Amino acid sequence: MKYNVLMSIEPVIGLEVHVQLNTDSKMFCSCSGSYQEMEPNSLVCEVCLGLPGSLPSVNIEAVKSAIKLGLSLGCDISDVTKFDRKNYVYPDLMKGYQISQFDMPIATNGKINVENKSSEIKSSIRINRVHMEEDVAKLIHNELNDSVFMDLNRSGMPLLEVVTEPDFRSSEEAENYLIKLQSIVRYLGIGTANMEEGSFRCDANVSIREKGTEKLNEKVEIKNMNRIKAVARAIEYEISRQKKAVASGERIIQETRGWDDIESKSIPQRSKEDAHDYRYFPEPDIPAIKITEKFINEIKEALPELPEDKQARYINNFNLSSYDAGILVSNQKKAKFFDQVLNSSANLNGKYVANWINVDLNAISNVQKDDELEKMKISPENFGKLIMLVKENKINKNTAKDLLSEIYLTNEDAENLSKNRGLQKIEDSNELSNIVKNAIKSNQAAVNDYKNGKETAVRFLIGQVMKQSKGTANPNSAETEIIKQLKNE
Helix, strand or coil, X not given: CCCXXXXXXXEEEEEEEEEECCCCECCCCCCECCCCCCCCCCCCCCCCCCCCCCCCCCCHHHHHHHHXXXXXXXXXXXXXXXXXXXXXXXXXXXXXXXXXXXXXXXXXEEXXXXXXXXXXXXXXXEEEEEEEEECCCEEEEECCCCEEEEEHHHCCCEEEXXXXXXXXXXXXXXXXXXXXXXXHHHHHCCCXXXXXXXXXXXXXXXXXXXXXXXXXXXXXXXXXXXXXXXXHHHHHHHHHHHHHHHHCCCCCCCEEEEEECCXXXXXXXXXXXXXXXXXXXXXXXXXXXXXXXHHHHHHHHCCCCCHHHHHHHHHHXXXXXXXXXXXXXXXXXXXXHXXXXXXXXXXXXXXXXXXXXXXXXXXHHXXXXXXXCCCCCCCHHHHHHHHHHHHCCCCCHHHHHHHHHHHCCCCCCHHHHHHHCCCCCCCCHHHHHXXXXXXXXXXXXXXXXXXCCCCCHHHHHHHHHHHHCCCCCCHHHHHHHHHHHHHCC
């Protein structure tokens, strides 16, 4: 249909995310799950290769991981689940079918609340299902000689596919959903959720419709996005492309398009106007799995504090803004560090510590090109000690920031370092008196200005005291002492 230009058009977006699990072994065999740095085709067996007569065996740890994620997404966990054969032919699929789940997935009917960056309004994104399946081999394209290599090490790795309902109305919502889902996976410890290495892969289904209607129109599936930002860009591009197409009277066809991040555009790959018949049928070599309530409860009790709950605790307990709390929980290591710093001293204020971590520590980690704080050596206790030096007025904040840059990678004791460098603020009144005396003696012109009624000359003398003391003098105490000595001249 050709939309009237005056019509209000809205996008309709659904996401399918494949989460690769970090179990010790693959989904249906005993081959190692640590394949990333291994020589190609070195971690394979008869099951990975799909050899006739080979029998799959379910990885129970993968099942536990699926239940963990399902519970964390508020899903219903099935009391009985089964595996199915998804039949299609592709070079990376050794058996000619993929072991997946069709009509009895392990988890259904969940949701994620997504907070938009532009406002604090939360959108509720429904989770249709979470199901288990095996990964395929990795195809490596060599454009120099137009050849394709295949690495089977990835074949059989356990995957969880998280399928949403078409509830997204913007690329921003989709981006924030992916960030949150990624964070949940990492908090649970079930996967690295690294898009760049392929352990967190997303396909986006995008269509448009007249706002206020419920009809779902032809959708376009976008693949090959290896960054969360790329997903957002691809969605924006596709929305714009479809709007332009229907405005000019073109018909949107159901198809798969690949995202070219360099060119910032999608490229048609294959038409999907005729739905692919995967001829699902129950996997005959794997019996149905009964999941008891006791088993589910044991997993539920062992779940860690999840990002949303942690964020709420930070807001309620420490009076943090939703934004500041969100920054902390977005990085599991950062949130853990925050908790440990606060636990190191009863005198530390949560809001003050959060500001130090979100601003000052983050600035150093960015300089180190280490957003995940992996290079950081400073301990929570030492970081807390550094902050307390500022709070107790023993050093000023600029001095503390300089020290932080140094001990970030050394963890040298903050108090000892500040003392040995002579950086702690002067508390000895005699010492301060002598510094002021020298400043007055060395700056007679400013003294004369003060005597002639220019009280601003005192500010200059304070600066000289701070310079001579290398910033360790208390400016207020210095001002008092300067005026005292000037009046006695």
